[in-house]
Amino acid sequence: MKQYIIGIDIGTTSTKAVLYSQRGDVIDYANIGYSLYQDEPDMAEQDVDEIFEAVVDGLTQVIRRSDVPVTEIVGVSFSSAMHSLILLDHEMKPITRSITWADNRATFYSDELKKSGLGQKIYEKTGTPIHPMAPLSKLLWIKNEKPDLFSKIHKVVGIKEYVLYRLFGELKMDYSIASATGLFNIFDLDWDSDVLEFLGLRRDQLPELVSTTYQMIGLNPAYAEVIGLPKEVPFIIGASDGVLSNLGVNAIEEGVLALTIGTSGAIRTVVNHPVTDPKGRLFCYVLTEDMYVLGGPVNNGGIVFRWVRDQLFTPEKETAAQMKIDSYDLLTDMAQKIPAGSDGLIFLPYLGGERAPLWNADARGTYFGLNRNHTRAHMLRSALEGIVFNLYTVLLALEEVSGSPKSIQATGGFARSNLWKQMLADIFERDVIIPESFESSCLGAAVLGLKSLGIVDDLSVVKDMVGTTHKHVPNEENFSAYRQLLPIFIRLSRILNDEYSAITEYQRKYKG
Ligand code: ADP
Numbered sequence: 216m217k218q219y220i221i222g223i224d225i226g227t228t229s230t231k232a233v234l235y236s237q238r239g240d241v242i243d244y245a246n247i248g249y250s251l252y253q254d255e256p257d258m259a260e261q262d263v264d265e266i267f268e269a270v271v272d273g274l275t276q277v278i279r280r281s282d283v284p285v286t287e288i289v290g291v292s293f294s295s296a297m298h299s300l301i302l303l304d305h306e307m308k309p310i311t312r313s314i315t316w317a318d319n320r321a322t323f324y325s326d327e328l329k330k331s332g333l334g335q336k337i338y339e340k341t342g343t344p345i346h347p348m349a350p351l352s353k354l355l356w357i358k359n360e361k362p363d364l365f366s367k368i369h370k371v372v373g374i375k376e377y378v379l380y381r382l383f384g385e386l387k388m389d390y391s392i393a394s395a396t397g398l399f400n401i402f403d404l405d406w407d408s409d410v411l412e413f414l415g416l417r418r419d420q421l422p423e424l425v426s427t428t429y430q431m432i433g434l435n436p437a438y439a440e441v442i443g444l445p446k447e448v449p450f451i452i453g454a455s456d457g458v459l460s461n462l463g464v465n466a467i468e469e470g471v472l473a474l475t476i477g478t479s480g481a482i483r484t485v486v487n488h489p490v491t492d493p494k495g496r497l498f499c500y501v502l503t504e505d506m507y508v509l510g511g512p513v514n515n516g517g518i519v520f521r522w523v524r525d526q527l528f529t530p531e532k533e534t535a536a537q538m539k540i541d542s543y544d545l546l547t548d549m550a551q552k553i554p555a556g557s558d559g560l561i562f563l564p565y566l567g568g569e570r571a572p573l574w575n576a577d578a579r580g581t582y583f584g585l586n587r588n589h590t591r592a593h594m595l596r597s598a599l600e601g602i603v604f605n606l607y608t609v610l611l612a613l614e615e616v617s618g619s620p621k622s623i624q625a626t627g628g629f630a631r632s633n634l635w636k637q638m639l640a641d642i643f644e645r646d647v648i649i650p651e652s653f654e655s656s657c658l659g660a661a662v663l664g665l666k667s668l669g670i671v672d673d674l675s676v677v678k679d680m681v682g683t684t685h686k687h688v689p690n691e692e693n694f695s696a697y698r699q700l701l702p703i704f705i706r707l708s709r710i711l712n713d714e715y716s717a718i719t720e721y722q723r724k725y726k727g
Pocket residue numbers: 476477478479516517518519520521541543544547627628629630631632635
């Protein structure tokens with residue numbers, strides 16, 4: 216019996232390829248990084264050839280390095296970052312680099328769309344929040360500011376479509392990636408005619424849409440040779456990294472919340488039909504025709520902890536380096552000594568503007584409640600608490616739309632800290648489970664691939680593949696402290712939301 220499957224994730228900073236056994240054991244792993252181009256303010260682009268080579272390399276490495284006979288590999292299944300945009304000309308050659316989700320050059324156009332009210336109407340059909348990250352906004356920007364480029368568009372694709380086109384000569388986009396473009400109607404599972412008309416794009420300028428379990432067979436022989444895989448092995452188109460991460464951490468049942476705090480953060484839950492938020496705060500992306508992932512992405516996750524470390528704890532960072540210990544561990548030990556609630560110091564973590572729940576790029580950070588007894592360690596602990604408070608406010612938005620989740624599956628760099636995980640259980644007042652699954656989007660892709668190939672009947676097999684888990688239960692004393700501070704945090708974030716533009720205007724001027 217064939218035993219192995221590869222899950223591959225085309226991420227923002229690198230492509231990861233994981234060779235799994237059918238039980239979910241990791242047999243081999245490759246991670247190939249690439250550059251981000253930021254030649255002008257707000258630009259965040261990547262080179263399409265560099266990414267294509269990384270995919271080929273990643274596959275080649277895990278296939279050629281392991282002892283697994285290639286005849287036992289059942290397939291290769293894909294995940295990819297959302298919102299990337301590449302324009303192709305009549306010869307199917309790229310006329311742009313890959314413009315990533317992090318590119319903010321379309322801000323003016325997404326702001327205008329939001330203000331006009333048309334943005335909310337479009338969001339309610341597409342499930343993609345109106346934001347410069349979305350291809351919808353980027354296409355508006357290109358149409359208005361680079362009309363020559365816009366007129367040359369033969370096809371509009373994302374990075375996964377481009378890579379698979381080069382490997383198979385087939386141009387298809389899965390429902391999941393499409394649902395993050397802002398052009399796709401999640402209720403009809405089709406391109407939205409009104410949005411296309413508004414943009415001035417024809418349907419034939421977009422890829423044909425397929426289910427996330429769609430298979431491509433007939434790998435280009437030249438690449439089959441390089442990679443070392445028979446050309447008959449099916450490639451499964453797969454889905455976006457976000458929705459596959461829910462699958463890969465076993466958060467696909469109703470009432471289970473997937474929460475990530477890495478550099479940024481997100482909360483997501485699976486519902487069985489498409490839904491949108493009347494207030495436009497949440498995304499709704501497709502996983503399969505009967506699974507939709509509802510959630511909110513936040514900019515301010517672990518990157519805020521990094522800022523606190525680098526700006527307020529330079530001596531400790533140096534000590535940790537000399538002692539060859541993890542500087543984050545040293546700092547969380549210090550934060551541990553401060554009581555829950557940081558003796559009434561509250562931190563609003565909006566250093567990098569904020570997506571959910573505010574969707575305000577002008578948002579900025581605030582310490583509130585400082586008194587003379589507060590120390591640097593209080594500032595540290597309240598920053599960690601503030602990141603979780605903000606995620607909690609996203610949960611409140613989610614609860615308005617889809618009900619209250621019972622438990623949380625949490626992942627990301629923050630999970631290296633017991634203090635931070637316990638804080639999450641205490642602030643959310645729910646059990647927090649940390650699955651050990653490795654590269655959750657790759658595992659999600661692999662499981663979706665097994666389903667597509669008919670090897671498993673149901674995606675729920677993932678529960679036997681995520682490995683051992685650890686559980687944190689809420690501590691009553693701590694959550695009673697947080698329960699008193701949360702309403703203040705929420706009121707502050709409302710009040711301050713009206714003032715952010717004033718201060719960012721000053722900051723922009725000051726920067727010259
Ligand atoms: P990415 O999202 O870029 O893949 P990670 O998931 O590794 O990154 O998350 C990185 C973040 O995790 C860091 O910015 C930091 O805030 C946090 N982190 C890393 N190590 C620790 C630790 N030992 N304790 C607490 N937080 C940590």
